[in-house]
Amino acid sequence: KCTYCGVREFYESCPGKMMRWRDPEKVVAEIEYLKKNHGVKHIFINDDNFFVASAKQKEWMRKFYELMKEKDLGIEFRIYARANEVVAHGDVLGMLKEIGVTIVFIGIESMVQRQLDFYKKAVTVEQNIEALRILRELGIRVYIGFLMLEPFTTLEEILTNVRKASIFCS
Numbered sequence: 001k002c003t004y005c006g007v008r009e010f011y012e013s014c015p016g017k018m019m020r021w022r023d024p025e026k027v028v029a030e031i032e033y034l035k036k037n038h039g040v041k042h043i044f045i046n047d048d049n050f051f052v053a054s055a056k057q058k059e060w061m062r063k064f065y066e067l068m069k070e071k072d073l074g075i076e077f078r079i080y081a082r083a084n085e086v087v088a089h090g091d092v093l094g095m096l097k098e099i100g101v102t103i104v105f106i107g108i109e110s111m112v113q114r115q116l117d118f119y120k121k122a123v124t125v126e127q128n129i130e131a132l133r134i135l136r137e138l139g140i141r142v143y144i145g146f147l148m149l150e151p152f153t154t155l156e157e158i159l160t161n162v163r164k165a166s167i168f169c170s
Contacts, residue, residue, distance in 0.1 A: 001122070002109075002119050002120055002121055002122075003118070003119050003120050004119060004147065007048055007146075015032075019074045021056070021060060022129050024060055024063040024065060024067055025063075027064065028064065028067040028068055028071060030084075031043065031068075031071075031073060031075060032071055032073060033072070035073050035074075035075060035113055040075065041074070041075065041076060041097040042075070042076045042077075043075055043076070043077050043078070044077075044078040045077055045078065045079045046080075047080065048080055050079050050080060051079055051080065051081040051082070051085050051086075051089075051092070051093075052085065058092070061092055061095070061096075065095045065099055066088070067100075068099040068100070069098065069099055073100075074100070075100050076100050076101075076102045077096070077099075077100045077101045077102065077103075077105075078101075078102065078103040078104070078105065078143075079096070079101055079104055079105070080104070080105045080106075080107075081104050081105070081106050081131075082123065083106055083107075083108065083109065083123045083127045083128045083130075083131035083132075084122070084123045084127050084131075085103070086106065086130075086131035086134055086135065087127050087130045087131050087134065089146070090134040090138070092138065093134070093138055094138055095136070097138055097139070097140055101140060101143075102140065102141060103140065103141045103142070103143060104140050104141075104142055104143070105142075105143040105144075105145065106131060106132070106135070106136055106142060106143070106144060106145065107121075107144075107145035108128045108131075108132070108144045108146055108165065109121055109145060109146060109147045110125075110128075110146070110147060110157075110161060111128060111129075111159060111160060111161045111164035111165055112125065112160050113125050114152075114157070115147070115150060115153070115157065116128075118152070119147065119150070121141070125164075129164070132144075141164055144159060144165065146161070146165065148161060
């Protein structure tokens with residue numbers, strides 16, 4: 001429901017269920033096919049909801065993990081995640097690292113709470129910092145989404161963002 005994102009509006013305008021789940025068996029079979037028939041070594045899972053922390057998603061993720069571990073395909077993955085989900089479920093990221101996740105794109109957007117509230121991001125600066133710390137400890141590379149400017153941004157907020165974010169960019 002972030003103010004800058006059109007994903008929810010797009011899906012609400014489409015007929016059918018907003019969230020559609022594919023069986024992990026089919027996803028793993030497709031990954032295996034890509035590896036065996038096309039030599040694919042890296043996959044970017046371009047899914048805003050891949051790392052959703054619902055009970056249904058946790059079960060999906062457990063099955064996906066088991067199948068990928070069993071197949072041992074040697075594929076590297078990039079995924080998207082929200083800071084609050086990383087904080088709440090760092091253990092899942094540890095499992096995903098075991099099966100090939102090497103990079104997580106995380107929409108930090110800002111290290112200033114007023115801006116996060118303005119964006120309706122539903123996360124805190126502390127969650128952003130903790131998520132980045134968890135990913136660093138796991139040895140997973142991080143790509144950060146950042147929205148430096150909005151209509152009410154002050155010079156001090158820009159400096160705060162640069163100082164806080166630069167700690168994790170080294």
